[in-house]
Amino acid sequence: MNCDLLVAGAGPAGAAAAIAAAGRGLRVMLLHDARGSAWPGESLPPGMAGLVDAAFGPGLLDEARHLIAYGTRSCWGSDDLIETDFLANPLGGGWLLDRARFDADARARAEAAGATLVTGRLEGIASMPDGWEVTLRDGRRLAARFVLDATGRAAAVARHVGSGREAFDRQVALVATLDDADPYRGTSVEAVADGWWYTTPLPGGRRVLAFLTDADLLGDGVAGWARRLEPTIHVRRLVGEGAGAVVPRTSPAETAAGRSLHGPRWCAAGDAAMTFDPLSSQGISAAILMGARAGGLVAAALAGEGAAFAAWAEDYRTLQGETADLGRHYALMETRWRDAPFWSRRRSAGPL
Template sequence: MLNTTIETEIVIIGAGIAGCIAAISLAQSHRVVLIDKLESPVDRIGECLAPAARRILKKLNLLEEFESSISINEWDHENGNLHIKNRGTQSYWGSSQVHIVDPLRNPDGFGWHLNRKAFEDFLRFSAAKRGVQCIWPAKLQESRFDDENWIIRTKKIDQNLQTESHTINAKFVIDASGRQSHFARTQGVVRNHFDKLIACWITMKNAELNSMSTISTSKLGWWYSAPLPNNKRIIAFQTDSDLIERATVKELDLFIESAKKNPEMERFLEKNTSEIQFHGTVAANSSKLNQVTGKQWVALGDAAVSFDPLSSQGMFNAMANAMQLTELLLALNLVKEPTESKNRVFYEIYSQQINQVWEHYMKHKNIFYNQEKRFKDEAFWSRRHVDEFNKNT
């Protein structure tokens, strides 16, 4: 077994959106190692990137390349187009009458519907191009703090079943491993879950001319559909894991049958049911670590707090959180001078920043769910009305 030792300043665990943005922004001033357990990104349900992300991409000198997708042949030849314009949302929420929300008055302009897998590939490629040392697939095996350094051990097995391990000595660790928060859990940190929301989803060929997203409620939860790049469409159902028969979120025919009971989803499905890919179920609940930073480590993005997809802020929050973290680390020069006093200041400021984001999110989540009164006596909705909100906060 080959074992490689790497000396660096920052190791980032997780090469998703948060991890890559942090790596790209920190690479200008620090030696950064970025690791991920997956050799390449996989399909994910999140695909709506808010217009405000344009500012972050521009600051990192990624916007022109992202918008033109001119590099797509260089870094990817299978995923196809990177994005299409998000022209707004038609919402059947709180009423059977459609409510249109469009970005025409947004100072940042239009957002995007992403080919999420291609976007993450784009960010990985950009990180490597900026000098970040990228290691994948590499599974976290051990982490310990010794002599003012973190020692991170990883293992990977290649296609020929050859085992390779890395021992990474770093001053600072960023946990960007998503909802699993792998590193934080090794430090004994507990993750608090505030609901049981799951999302079950399919993608299929798009036969709809309307390029807006669609949100529609039902007794058991809410449906979502949107066009995607490469003439595809997503249909997803959000409900609580204990409120639905398991077969419905595990078998395509039952999922389609359930979707057709919703008038808006039925319209998409009656025009075309070809080339359907069933992606199954993923966690979509609101959750938060009870400690988001510690001795020369920090949790970032979904690893720190995860949002209900209704907010459409998961990807933007990951990017904004990464930029905010970079600014704080640079202002304190914490990585190069990790003194006790600086660690205390960082702990207080970063924890406060995450708490403010969380409180803002929970407030608006409560407001939006309370706008749907038609099913207020149903379990899914009664759990999300004012009493549940007050209990959770």
Template sequence: MMLSVHPPFYDVVILGGGPAGAAAGIELKKFDRTLRVLLVEAEMLADWHVGETLAPGARQLLEGLGCWDEVARGGVLESVQTMACWGSDRPHANEFMLSTRGNAWHLDRAAFNETLRAAAEAAGVTIWRATRFEGVVQGRDGRWRLTLCRNGQPLAVAADFVVDASGRSARFAAALGHRPHFADRLVGIAAIVQLREETSRDHATLVEACENGWWYSSPVPGGKLVLVWMSDADIVHGDGLARRERWLAHLRAAPATAARALNADVPDRITTWSARSHCLDTVSGSRWVAVGDAASSWDPLSSAGILKALRTGKLGAFALLDAIRGVEGGSAKYRRIISAEYARYRQDRREVYRMEQRWRETPFWQRRHHDEAIEEPVALRQSGGR
């Protein structure tokens, strides 16, 4: 099939339909209704996505985007605290009641993503679902020509500006030759399980440190519980923890998390996913910007993944609006903001990990106490295990 000589044109093409991409689209249309904005979403609606907590402050961002009411109607569980067995076997609570940004919220991530995409459509963003980015060339006039694939068929679109919201792969930035700088080897092995009895009072996220990593568990709407083991890729594979039976045995050895899982069904599958901290070597350039995990990704211990995605989606949209209007400096300002936030995150991450001293000589904790940097990527595909 030949690609069109005169492909359809959009002022902005957004590659990725997660929270960062949807937020960017909504913000662009909010400030300039005349913009032709296309959002390209590669994944069909999945049963669930890892990353199910809105940190304090996310509600305010969603209210600013005009879609909090729709998110709340879709089903959320309010959480007034987190619990942690960190530095001690005894759990301690971190309550949000004194936070100026409010409480946290647990949600169905797939439904949440779709709610944000629907809000973007309502704002006037065109959405192509099940469409994958394949490649890009830039013409002499600076305009991008993007090659996409939808339903197995290639197609092309032209755009003046591009938002890379393609997640950790940063596929657009990678096509331009940009690369991430990694800070660790972290992966998660996750399952979502049905609770036999839903306890309405137990809405806290629980974090439990162990010898070579840590567990977190979190309730989500529908009477389900997310269980995730976090460790480094080499440790996970060396211990065989990507296999369901080994993962289950490891779960039973974590007292607080195992006690919580007693009320849940045994998962029939587990999923391995990359959770590595990284920052792209540059997060914006002439006529493009990276947002969300395409720009930088943070340790799930921060609980800030969705919050960061929404915030960078908005900030990336502001940078593009400056460029569209011919205002200089927006792109450079955006790069400074992302760089400064990532540096602060690295410092906070270092301090939190050093609070756990019980296993400081084991590989996982030793690496974090010395803030080991990893520049070369460790190959790890997202996979399902049984």
């Protein structure tokens, strides 16, 4: 047996899980697909620094690497751009992340905590009498007593073990990076008839610009980027001229969840377990929190505690429900395009 726990995927969920499990004395391998591409930039809302410190140790959120966010601006439910200043927030500022840097630092912390970093991509997994045999793309095989799926939306392990996944919408994101033309240190969002835009500054003088809509409303897709940006009231102005000429890439952004979050000798955490609407800005914090908790439960599961993951899975479903309620609340706030499909779908009280 190569290890007690193989963590597949070395994003925030995987690194947090590896640290928690190694801290409980397990032999941990953290599988890192070096070809995987992290988002160029994302934000952490106020109040998350403590969680990051608890999972990875102090110093990961460093101003030399990431930017402190001073607020958010939103054009939502009216044509005005309303600023919410974090100065008045008792939880302090948020963070605008260099995601590649954040993930690399989190991986380094996992190694320092005792996990063995293995570079490779999980291609297959087979059940063995005492655990799993994992096959990597280059043909290497690893034996593990327990496997934790932290492969993000790929949910590579969960799909192999047949857990199934339910998607609650068909949201996609067109995402581009461009030179920063706006000194405001925070995310700005603007609702439009068939979706919403956001733009966030990045460390290093760049910024992300993204449009979120449903796949069936995408129409001419990437080609329609400039045409869709043009009628925005604020975002077009904030990102400056030339933003319409960049070529965005299309990425999945649907809200989805595994039908099972754990089973005999496996569990999923982070986006592999469930994804949240990017509007909530809680994907990374949920991945860290639930990844760390899952990593900490593996030792109990290996010791034969059948119900080790029960409360954790229940909390995950509670989080799913709360975030869905929040999504409906945001959709109800946007009354300018009541009958437009993007908004009417999100107001309905379905499973989302």
